[in-house]
Amino acid sequence: MIIDYNLEPFECEAGVRLEQSLLYAALHQVLGPAIEPWATIYAHKGDRPLWGRDRFGSNAQRIADVQETYSDPHVLEALGDARIVPKHQVQAELDKLYARGLGAIVRNMREPTMYLRYTQVGDEFIRHESAISADRYHHHILVQPNWDLDYVRRYLVVAGEIAAETMIAHNDEQPLMLLDRENRDRMTKNTFDGSHRFEPGNQDWFAAQRAEAERLLSRYPLVSGAIDVGIRQVDGDRSAHIEAVTAGKPGQVDIFFADPKAYAEKIAEHLHELEPEFAVESAMSP
Secondary structure (H helix, E strand, O other), X not given: OOEEEEOOOOOOOHHHHHHHHHHHHHHHHHHHHHEEEEOOOOOOOOOOOEEEOOOOOOOHHHHHHHHHHHHOHHHHHHOOOOEEEOHHHHHHHHHHHHHXXXXXXXXXXXXXXXXXXXXXXXXXXXXXXXXXXXXXXXXXXXXXXXXXXXXXXXXXXXXXXXXXXXXXXXXXXXXXXXXXXXXXXXXEXXXXXXXXXXXXXXXXXXXXXXXXXXXXXXXXXXXXXXXXEEEXXXXXXXXXXXXXXXXXXXXXXXXXXXXXXXXXXXXXXXXXXXXXXXXXXXXXXX
């Protein structure tokens, strides 16, 4: 059995191309001929597993995996007692969060990682419907607290274990920063203009963030994907909160500054769990 890894020929972001190439190289080093490059210019027949990015959201199995994860009660609890409701009930859920002084993240369950929007206290859902394709389609909506997080870190998960971790935000204009190993242990505030200032990593905060991810994994051992955890700061008090739990095969979630070698080695170690067909083939081999 061979895994196809999608190296998108149309990707224009240098940082994305770089991190995907690094991950593919690391995977090829540990998996050898069991993985081959593939490109979206060709139609995928589906007779092989498909890893790598799915920019256009066309991989039906990936979308189903994401939907299943966000529907799990342990994940909903970890997000802050999130709710999945019909569209006509969304405003009532928003009002409950607004009464607590919290905004919301609304995700269209048609594709929760693509159709999402951050709301602020007092926003009306009707202002955000079209942005998440909820004005035309009648899928249920995931409503979770918007904790207004800083210093978000990504935990790459394989077989229910954290394989690698990294801060998420970085300067898009300097993609070679992804090669600096020191950046794995730094942190930066989240900004919308890309002007991220790197700060020395706060090990106490990192420990709190990792503990949140591991607490969820003890109840929901995600097979493959990522957990994003940030820091909420209110009046001098700080707490760690999970912002996103994304199921996905290797390469389907960005690795940013994470160690591709450590991630790839964990993937190889648990390959049969990520792709059960490999276990079947091994059992049938003489």
